[in-house]
Amino acid sequence: MLHRSSVATPPRAIRGEGIYIFDENGKSYLDACGGAAVSCLGHSDADVRAAMHAQIDQIAYAHSGFFSSDAMEELADDLIAHAPDGMDKVYFVSGGSEATEAALKMARQYYLEIGQPDRKYVIARRQSYHGNTLGALSVGGNMWRRQQFEPLLITATHIAPVYQYRDQRDGETEAEYGLRVANELETAILELGAQNVAAFVAEPVVGATSGAVAPVPGYFKRVREICDQYGVLLILDEVMCGMGRTGTLHAIEQEGISGDIQTIAKGLGAGYQPIGAVLVSKKINDAIANGSGFFQHGHTYQGHATACAAALATQRAIRERDLLSNVVKQGENLADGLRAKLGQHPFVGDIRGRGLFRGVELVANREIKDPFDPNMNINAKIKKAAFARGLMAYPMGGTIDGVRGDHVLFAPAFIVTEDDVAKIVDLFAAALDDVFVAEGLA
Numbered sequence: 471m472l473h474r475s476s477v478a479t480p481p482r483a484i485r486g487e488g489i490y491i492f493d494e495n496g497k498s499y500l501d502a503c504g505g506a507a508v509s510c511l512g513h514s515d516a517d518v519r520a521a522m523h524a525q526i527d528q529i530a531y532a533h534s535g536f537f538s539s540d541a542m543e544e545l546a547d548d549l550i551a552h553a554p555d556g557m558d559k560v561y562f563v564s565g566g567s568e569a570t571e572a573a574l575k576m577a578r579q580y581y582l583e584i585g586q587p588d589r590k591y592v593i594a595r596r597q598s599y600h601g602n603t604l605g606a607l608s609v610g611g612n613m614w615r616r617q618q619f620e621p622l623l624i625t626a627t628h629i630a631p632v633y634q635y636r637d638q639r640d641g642e643t644e645a646e647y648g649l650r651v652a653n654e655l656e657t658a659i660l661e662l663g664a665q666n667v668a669a670f671v672a673e674p675v676v677g678a679t680s681g682a683v684a685p686v687p688g689y690f691k692r693v694r695e696i697c698d699q700y701g702v703l704l705i706l707d708e709v710m711c712g713m714g715r716t717g718t719l720h721a722i723e724q725e726g727i728s729g730d731i732q733t734i735a736k737g738l739g740a741g742y743q744p745i746g747a748v749l750v751s752k753k754i755n756d757a758i759a760n761g762s763g764f765f766q767h768g769h770t771y772q773g774h775a776t777a778c779a780a781a782l783a784t785q786r787a788i789r790e791r792d793l794l795s796n797v798v799k800q801g802e803n804l805a806d807g808l809r810a811k812l813g814q815h816p817f818v819g820d821i822r823g824r825g826l827f828r829g830v831e832l833v834a835n836r837e838i839k840d841p842f843d844p845n846m847n848i849n850a851k852i853k854k855a856a857f858a859r860g861l862m863a864y865p866m867g868g869t870i871d872g873v874r875g876d877h878v879l880f881a882p883a884f885i886v887t888e889d890d891v892a893k894i895v896d897l898f899a900a901a902l903d904d905v906f907v908a909e910g911l912a
């Protein structure tokens with residue numbers, strides 16, 4: 471949204487407390503999506519606020535070309551101590567899109583350092599989102615987001631995502647399905663010529679295009695195998711699904727593999743400051759360190775001390791308060807609640823996800839999984855109806871067979887209680903009724 475545009479202005483967020491945001495009229499909104507899966511500690515966390523104040527009292531920011539900081543060094547050590555196997559270094563940025571850009575450039579530079587300059591192509595998946603800057607948009611597969619900017623994008627090849635609800639064939643086991651879609655990567659690599667391919671980019675659990683779509687067991691193992699066989703780097707985008715959202719600190723832990731490069735952002739700083747990071751494996755770091763000696767990239771605010779202090783306090787809070795156990799427990803509650811209340815709803819096609827990362831897909835016809843006409847803007851109407859009832863739920867239009875589909879994402883803070891979860895489910899169900907009654911469908 472453009473500030474001060476002619477578009478109706480949203481309410482002003484005046485205050486936040488726990489999972490609630492209050493506007494200028496004192497109306498409260500239950501934040502069931504953490505904005506865009508960001509506010510994992512809830513709003514106004516005392517420890518994070520104290521850490522930020524303490525940092526600002528010392529120094530808010532010093533350019534990373536001149537200085538490091540205690541906050542940045544401690545955060546880097548903390549992240550590496552808890553990173554997936556093989557991760558050795560951290561490169562800080564200010565958000566998710568910047569992390570994707572850095573990851574893509576790092577992959578390219580790696581191949582230059584090791585004398586394979588032909589490796590330039592990137593393979594990604596349809597129905598993926600990796601950010602809105604041009605490089606990130608190029609690898610993202612969401613046609614609706616790309617359409618207008620197509621002439622500005624770099625070439626990327628897109629293969630099938632894992633999308634069991636729609637794509638698993640009758641008679642095909644989960645394992646067979648996982649292998650089939652993973653093998654599309656091999657086909658794409660061979661078509662492009664392995665010697666020309668730099669990287670494969672994927673979200674371990676897909677977020678912003680289709681609402682918490684998890685992989686099937688074995689998919690990422692096969693992807694890792696293919697990448698290793700053809701010398702292609704695996705870039706994992708955990709900007710949305712990472713930092714505890716799915717019940718483990720990193721979503722990829724549940725797949726039993728590691729990437730070569732991994733991006734993280736939203737839950738890293740829990741929204742208290744804009745911050746993202748790229749986790750870099752030893753292989754990549756060594757090649758760059760022993761080659762030209764530095765990663766040829768940089769942004770003014772990278773490693774911002776106050777952002778690092780906020781992120782460090784966030785990560786410590788998640789561990790010290792054992793919040794991942796609550797993510798698992800309340801995640802199951804949320805899934806159970808949604809299934810109990812909406813499992814038979816005529817317009818709910820699928821309820822899915824992991825941890826406190828849950829998606830609901832709306833369909834016009836459950837039997838044939840037919841999406842609503844995109845002109846009906848069902849997901850936007852659900853957002854509006856829920857918001858009117860004081861519930862923040864994150865709507866999105868993915869791309870199903872070239873048509874936008876309607877999905878709603880739930881990603882509440884890791885501190886939610888059973889009562890909060892019950893409230894989320896009730897308010898959401900009521901908002902669906904509001905929309906379908908208004909549409910003359912209920």
Ligand code: PMP
Pocket residue numbers: 506565566567568570599600601602673677678707708709710711735
């Ligand atoms: N990657 C993924 C998986 C995301 O979900 C997002 C944001 N929704 C991004 C990248 C881009 O992050 P940002 O909006 O912070 O630039």
